[in-house]
Amino acid sequence: MALGFERNLVIIPAMSSLLVAESIRVEFGALVAVSDVSFELEGGQLLGLIGPNGAGKTTLMRVLAGLHSPTCGAAFVLGNPILGVDEIVRQHVAFAPDSPPAYEELTIQQFLEFIGGAYRLSRREAAERIDYWLEQLWLVDKRGTLIKNLSRGMRQRVTLARTFLPNPHVILMDEPLIGLDPAGRIQLRRVLSMLRHQGCAMVVSSHILADLEDVATHIGIIEQGRILRWNTKDSMVHDDGARRSYRLKVVDGFDGVAVSLETIPGVTHLTREDHTYMFEYDSSEQAAAEILRRLIEAQVPVASFTPLRATLEDVYLQAGVRQVD
DSSP: EEEETTTTTEEEEESSEEEEEEEEEEETTTEEEEEEEEEOEEEEEOOOEEEETTTSSHHHHHHHHTSSSOEEEEETTTTEEEESOOOOOOOOEEOOOSOOOOOTTHHHHHHHHHHHHTTTTOOOHHHHHHHHHHHHHTTTGGTSSSSGGOOHHHHHHHHHHHHHHHOOOOEESSSEEEEHHHHHHHHHHHHHHHHHHTTEEEEEEOOOOOOOOOOOEEEEETTTEEEEEEEEHHHSOOOOOSEEEEEEOOOOOOOHHHHHTSSSSSSSEEEEEEEEEEEEEOOOOOHHHHHHHHHHHTTTOEEEEEOOOOOOHHHHEEEEEEEEO
16 A cells, blocks of 8 residues: 655555554543543544544544653554654654644745654655645745744644655644635645545544545544544444435425325425425435335426435534533
């Protein structure tokens, strides 16, 4: 499996998991910030970590990055303990905090060259990677600007460039979408999808759930330091109940839809807004095909027929997460 770009390929060793959290627990006196969290991520998987402020997301990611020692438990990257004697393993991990430090008196170009030197990249290799990420993150025109003169959103883009520059196998990002404008958020989602398909394992915490829904393969809902729910994103948002909501839109000028729907056994919660009807019915694909067939046989001019699924926001609200005081 390859990771990187056309000019900077890094080969990931064949193994099942790139990142493993094993019974991680972090205590600050009587406060349990992270409570016995365990999970594994393989290459190509992105965990969206969601929860209220103070739930333990940042503390957990600092442990995974090797920046904080857990009270007990351990984190493993490429099969090696992140806090083991072989410190080289930490070079395979990149962590982007929500308030990243930067050298204010350096330009973007100078700062990224410094980061490249810290990772012992050759000047040529660093230059290629810097050019690549400045282009990907729309910073080419700003490369000569002092960091102290950048807006919050531009600083966030510099943080992303710094994070991706060493071609890490594991990427940890704490609220990376904060400060980005809509175009920047779209571009970051594209970059995360690209990195995921290239084989990175990623953990991303964000309060912008709609963006996570686009890129995450797994979702972990964390409350008071413990994982309240964990599953694949598709399983998390899939309606596992026997019934689901449907949206039906008909061609303007046809008024017999309500009567047609009411004659179908099992249709409930029927509402109408202009030419769009919402109702609940059996959740199976066979049931959806059957009700559409009956509507067409009744000569209902169907413009669109959409089975609806829960959003990640719906899942989060239904999980009953308590706000941390």
